[in-house]
Amino acid sequence: MKTLLAFSLFLSLGSHAGEPVGYYSNGSLKDSHSIDDYKYHGVVKLYRSRGQNFGTSEIMQALSGLAEFMKKRFPTIEKTQIGDIAAADGGRIPRHASHQNGLDADVVYYRVNELSQSPEYPEWAEDFVLKGKLTTNFHLERNWEAMKYLIHNHNVGRIFVDSAIKKGLCDFAKMKGEQDSESEVLRRLRREDKVHMHHFHLRLKCPAGSPDCIEQVEPPEGHGCNF
Numbered sequence: 001m002k003t004l005l006a007f008s009l010f011l012s013l014g015s016h017a018g019e020p021v022g023y024y025s026n027g028s029l030k031d032s033h034s035i036d037d038y039k040y041h042g043v044v045k046l047y048r049s050r051g052q053n054f055g056t057s058e059i060m061q062a063l064s065g066l067a068e069f070m071k072k073r074f075p076t077i078e079k080t081q082i083g084d085i086a087a088a089d090g091g092r093i094p095r096h097a098s099h100q101n102g103l104d105a106d107v108v109y110y111r112v113n114e115l116s117q118s119p120e121y122p123e124w125a126e127d128f129v130l131k132g133k134l135t136t137n138f139h140l141e142r143n144w145e146a147m148k149y150l151i152h153n154h155n156v157g158r159i160f161v162d163s164a165i166k167k168g169l170c171d172f173a174k175m176k177g178e179q180d181s182e183s184e185v186l187r188r189l190r191r192e193d194k195v196h197m198h199h200f201h202l203r204l205k206c207p208a209g210s211p212d213c214i215e216q217v218e219p220p221e222g223h224g225c226n227f
């Protein structure tokens, strides 16, 4: 009897992977994980008091993996700053149409000056696009490496960025001779203006074994760098 109880406890713990239900803009989240369960010193959560600190294990692994990768690659880099993820049970939250099923998260772009904003500051502290152009504090190489890491290592559907940022990363990739070899990375950087001047929006695909998660259609083929 004791063994059976222990076994079922093990099973129920083992199955808590955070279960996305429905679509990104019309969904919910079961058995969510808190970002606090993924303690890594290179991550800082902004806007904690909003309560949107939850998601699937897959989004948490992507965020903590990104922070760890960036810190190893660029030891003096600022912490990876995470904005809203999802509410504990998912569903509609202020400021966002999506972020409902635990597969979306906002991340501040990496800066040239390696500074972080105060976690107490209630809004995004810095725009990296002014009058349609990238500012000099947007770190092209580091943000490009971040995109490559995420798309090569996690189940990324799309990463939403401002058009000026997509153009900047397209030009940087071309300069490095990577526009064709990293075409799949560029393809998943989707242009969405007015809201992604300070942060990018990471969106994962439905994880395997999540039958109630509704998948978004794949983005069109090609790098999309023809401006």
Ligand SMILES: [Zn+2]
Binding pocket: 096, 099, 104, 105, 106, 200, 201, 202
């Ligand atoms: Zn977002």
